[in-house]
Amino acid sequence: MDDVFRALADPTRRSLLDELFKEDGQTLSALEARLPMTRFGVMKHLKLLEEAGLVVARRQGREKRHFLNAVPIQLIYDRWVSKYAAPWAATLSGLKHQLEDRTMEKVFEIYIKTTPERLWEAITSKAMRAKYTFGLQISSDWTPGSRYEGVSGGQPAAGSAAHSAILEGENLEIDPPRRLVQSFRALWSDDVKSEGTSRVTWEIQQVADSCRLTVTHDQLRDEANPELYGGWPMILSGLKTLLETGETLTTPGSLMYAQGPVAGA
Structure with missing residues (x-):
């Protein structure tokens, strides 16, 4: 639970979860377009959310989609x-x-x-x-x-x-x-x-x-x-x-x- 609380403490990561709540299964590019930050920054926050178990990534064809868990x-x-x-x-x-x-x-x-x-x-x-x-x-x-x-x-x-x-x-x-x-x-x-x-x-x-x-x-x-x-x-x-x-x-x-x-x- 400590990892979950730490992940939720950051407003950017909460914004990412909000975006996945609105539309689940988005790609990195789609999420990047919704937030005022670099692609690397979005990747970094998604990785922390995955490590906390709040996001599950699934590869579908050539795309990697992210699901709110x-x-x-x-x-x-x-x-x-x-x-x-x-x-x-x-x-x-x-x-x-x-x-x-x-x-x-x-x-x-x-x-x-x-x-x-x-x-x-x-x-x-x-x-x-x-x-x-x-x-x-x-x-x-x-x-x-x-x-x-x-x-x-x-x-x-x-x-x-x-x-x-x-x-x-x-x-x-x-x-x-x-x-x-x-x-x-x-x-x-x-x-x-x-x-x-x-x-x-x-x-x-x-x-x-x-x-x-x-x-x-x-x-x-x-x-x-x-x-x-x-x-x-x-x-x-x-x-x-x-x-x-x-x-x-x-x-x-x-x-x-x-x-x-x-x-x-």
Whole structure:
């Protein structure tokens, strides 16, 4: 967290984050054009933001695009803000990213002190996943081409005989404990149903005694409903807390999500 606070202390770096918040996935040239400084200066600030985990750089063809990573900010919120905030303060604004093919891609990255095997178990275990997705029950046999389904773990609505699925998809690629690619279709409201199917990729890389987990939610319609991806920072924050401490998040925001749909779960 010290690196994150140091990165946020500089107004230029905060401006860069603001620009990526407005339009995610910008190139160095695009960011340079928006700030009154040299290309080298922008590169220097971006490097510090990357080192703090606030920006994730992805090369796409000949270009290098930069994505705002909201997970460290969510961790700061969990540690320093949530205890003082009202429940509504946990809602995160959607991040806009417009590509030439009129789709969006969201990238989230977090470091967790655990093993790849333990992290894979937490992603695919029905019991463990329910602890950091606030009761969501994920069922699948986790084989390539198999289906998965997510059912809310809360109380059924009055007059309802059983829970209905709030998300579903297909396991497109399974390579334990390194990579999981899934199609994703949200079902919890007519608004999100109309968004169709997107894709979620989980990538695990061991780094010393920890794992870097990168979650990429792509093939999203341009200006897609933020409910589809807005919950990822909170979910990944809960996953880190569970594996490193054995505890579950009880922030006002997590309690709010427990009562409703878990966006991005």
